[in-house]
Amino acid sequence: MKDFTAQVDVRKYPPKDKHPVIFETLNGLKPGENMELxxxxxxxxLYxxxxxxxxDxxxxxYLEEGPEIWRVAITRK
Known part of the structure; x- marks a missing residue:
């Protein structure tokens, strides 16, 4: 199990807010930090x-690939 700097569960957001929340979180990551989507x-x-x-x-x-839940670790290089 990984330790994540942030976690975004986009299932909780209305469609219009999903990408803004994801990109705000991604932009806040420092090199080496990661988030779980x-x-x-x-x-x-999104990939x-x-x-x-x-x-780059x-x-x-991918940490989990459905069929009901997809989990992805996204790490800032």
Whole structure:
């Protein structure tokens, strides 16, 4: 089990708030810090967005891959 600097369970937020909360949390991470993202579906589109906007700044690791819960560790490089 990893220790996380932050955790964002996006299932708790209305759709319009999900990405702002995720990116606010990501932007607050220092190098080496990580967050746990919890979602009710595969957040693969977020992965592609991170790769486009934050190229080589984050590491993405699936911790759980459904079918009901997806958990991802996102670490700032």
């Amino acid at each position: 919890i979602n009710d579906h595969d957040p693969k589109p 592609y967005q991170l790769m486009a906007e934050y190229k 700044q984050f590491q993405w690791e």
